[in-house]
Amino acid sequence: MKRQQIYQQVAFGGLRLSTLTIISVLGLIIWFLGKEGVSALSWEFLTQAPRNGMTEGGIFPALVGTLCLTLGAIIFALPLGVFAAIYLTEYAKQGRLVRIIRLGINNLAGVPSVVFGLFGLAMFVEYLNFGPSILAGSLTLGILILPTIIRASEEALLAIPQTFREASLALGASKWHTIYKAVLPPAIPGILTGTILGIGRAAGETAPIIFTAACFYTARLPHSIFDQVMALPFHLYVLATEGTHFEKTLPLQYGTALVLLGLVLGINLIAVIIRTRLRRKIRW
Amino acid sequence: MISRKGKDLLIQNLFLFFASISILVLFLIMAFLFKEGLPIIEVVSPLRFLFGKSWYPTYEPPEFGILPLIMGSVAVTLGAITIAIPLGVATAIYLSEVANLRVKELLKPVIELLAGVPSVVYGFFGLVVVAPWIQDLFDLPTGLTALTASIMLGIMASPTVISISEDALSSVPISYREASLALGTTKWHTAISVTVPAALSGICTACILGMARAIEETMTVLMVAGGAAIIPTTLLQPVRPMTANIIAEMGEAVHGSEHFHALFAIAVVLFFITLALNLLADYISHRFKETGSATL
Numbered sequence: 001m002k003r004q005q006i007y008q009q010v011a012f013g014g015l016r017l018s019t020l021t022i023i024s025v026l027g028l029i030i031w032f033l034g035k036e037g038v039s040a041l042s043w044e045f046l047t048q049a050p051r052n053g054m055t056e057g058g059i060f061p062a063l064v065g066t067l068c069l070t071l072g073a074i075i076f077a078l079p080l081g082v083f084a085a086i087y088l089t090e091y092a093k094q095g096r097l098v099r100i101i102r103l104g105i106n107n108l109a110g111v112p113s114v115v116f117g118l119f120g121l122a123m124f125v126e127y128l129n130f131g132p133s134i135l136a137g138s139l140t141l142g143i144l145i146l147p148t149i150i151r152a153s154e155e156a157l158l159a160i161p162q163t164f165r166e167a168s169l170a171l172g173a174s175k176w177h178t179i180y181k182a183v184l185p186p187a188i189p190g191i192l193t194g195t196i197l198g199i200g201r202a203a204g205e206t207a208p209i210i211f212t213a214a215c216f217y218t219a220r221l222p223h224s225i226f227d228q229v230m231a232l233p234f235h236l237y238v239l240a241t242e243g244t245h246f247e248k249t250l251p252l253q254y255g256t257a258l259v260l261l262g263l264v265l266g267i268n269l270i271a272v273i274i275r276t277r278l279r280r281k282i283r284w
Numbered sequence: 285m286i287s288r289k290g291k292d293l294l295i296q297n298l299f300l301f302f303a304s305i306s307i308l309v310l311f312l313i314m315a316f317l318f319k320e321g322l323p324i325i326e327v328v329s330p331l332r333f334l335f336g337k338s339w340y341p342t343y344e345p346p347e348f349g350i351l352p353l354i355m356g357s358v359a360v361t362l363g364a365i366t367i368a369i370p371l372g373v374a375t376a377i378y379l380s381e382v383a384n385l386r387v388k389e390l391l392k393p394v395i396e397l398l399a400g401v402p403s404v405v406y407g408f409f410g411l412v413v414v415a416p417w418i419q420d421l422f423d424l425p426t427g428l429t430a431l432t433a434s435i436m437l438g439i440m441a442s443p444t445v446i447s448i449s450e451d452a453l454s455s456v457p458i459s460y461r462e463a464s465l466a467l468g469t470t471k472w473h474t475a476i477s478v479t480v481p482a483a484l485s486g487i488c489t490a491c492i493l494g495m496a497r498a499i500e501e502t503m504t505v506l507m508v509a510g511g512a513a514i515i516p517t518t519l520l521q522p523v524r525p526m527t528a529n530i531i532a533e534m535g536e537a538v539h540g541s542e543h544f545h546a547l548f549a550i551a552v553v554l555f556f557i558t559l560a561l562n563l564l565a566d567y568i569s570h571r572f573k574e575t576g577s578a579t580l
Contacts, residue, residue, distance in 0.1 A: 018374035023391065029439075101306065204401075237407070237503060240408050257405050
């Protein structure tokens with residue numbers, strides 16, 4: 001028994017150490033980027049276009065571009081995702097069709113982001129002839145985040161107790177009316193969580209937009225959905241891998257990395273907070 | 285004026301259509317990848333493409349053998365899971381079996397949050413911090429190596445492994461643990477001989493999905509793996525994984541050229557590798573699901 005206890009002490013020590021390692025490494029990355037990036041941040045950095053061959057100035061066009069692409073992706077993916085989730089939870093009878101649809105959603109979630117990029121290039125940019133544009137990039141990102149939104153919406157809808165539906169149906173409401181009036185409203189916070197997570201994902205992705213939407217440099221803000229835009233993640237990639245001015249633009253790189261990181265973590269944090277509150281508060 | 289029943293049926297079918305869009309998209313992805321990727325077999329046989337040892341797409345005549353790229357992906361992925369699986373599973377066991385509730389409730393959302401850090405940010409960190417460090421440590425001509433990429437991918441894949449493993453461990457019924465503890469075993473003995481085996485299918489799923497995460501990662505490996513299309517013999521050499529190769533060369537490949545088709549063909553290979561991993565994960569999690577009285 002004594003020996004067992006020593007084993008346990010040693011083993012738990014190892015587990016603690018693993019946890020500490022992972023948390024501290026991830027914490028270190030964020031702390032380091034925060035420390036180095038904060039000196040580059042200023043009002044000008046956020047509101048001005050890059051100057052002098054992108055060695056000075058700010059990231060405003062990239063911020064606007066990322067905003068456009070993310071917004072476009074959500075406009076496309078949110079209705080589709082919610083409708084798909086409604087079918088899967090409210091209408092579908094468990095069977096082969098549902099199993100196939102679910103498998104499709106799971107596998108879509110596993111498709112590499114670079115493959116989405118090539119697909120967007122082949123279908124939206126070339127085949128549908130949108131060219132590299134906000135539209136093509138948004139559609140590509142929208143497909144990428146579709147599984148996230150479907151899953152979160154499904155989870156939210158499944159959490160609504162069966163009694164809500166039964167009460168509404170017992171009053172003589174039709175199936176659709178029941179879903180629309182009794183099931184969807186209480187599920188909205190859950191759907192929102194998934195949507196916000198999707199926004200965070202779309203804002204941070206690089207590979208899918210390189211060939212579908214992003215350009216190296218443009219000081220001009222987009223005027224239509226057929227314009228090419230700068231985007232934060234791609235901007236960081238370009239600055240960091242463009243060899244000649246690497247040292248000179250290092251402060252800009254740290255600044256861009258920090259803004260991107262802050263943006264994505266901030267978005268995700270909102271989602272996590274909503275979800276935690278939801279889990280605590282709601283007792284049907 | 286359509287009847288209420290008719291209207292409901294119409295709405296139902298409309299929703300069915302929306303639900304089927306995921307399948308449709310998956311099908312479209314395959315169709316477009318094949319459309320642009322298959323023409324490469326007119327230039328090089330599938331076997332020569334997969335197992336050819338030289339990738340010189342712009343030479344005259346060009347050589348389209350992607351074995352160096354596949355081996356690049358394999359090297360960084362193996363390196364990554366060597367880091368992510370032990371650390372990730374250990375952390376999951378800690379969170380689920382050892383940590384008190386407050387620590388767990390704090391750390392789980394933090395780890396989920398970290399899973400969302402954009403890959404280009406990890407790549408940037410690898411480039412400015414880890415690569416110079418590796419270069420100094422091993423006295424190399426460049427710090428951009430398979431090892432650097434493995435470390436970054438390992439860090440990136442660990443939140444996936446932790447989250448899914450922890451879910452699996454937490455869903456093992458408390459009665460399993462109680463039964464074991466009642467026999468006088470320690471908590472550790474219970475964890476390792478009762479809880480972990482009961483959650484094994486979920487933990488395996490987590491490991492496979494962590495591996496898929498590493499193999500499909502693009503920006504990080506593009507930035508820190510070094511980019512040399514050679515079959516690596518040690519982890520201290522630069523490599524060019526498939527994903528990085530596609531992004532690096534797509535910009536300069538002429539549309540419709542052999543090179544362009546070859547890059548799409550690499551995407552086809554990548555698509556099927558990740559599809560296989562995902563199907564395997566799906567199969568394991570369904571097939572070997574614990575069927576006890578209180579399991580989910």
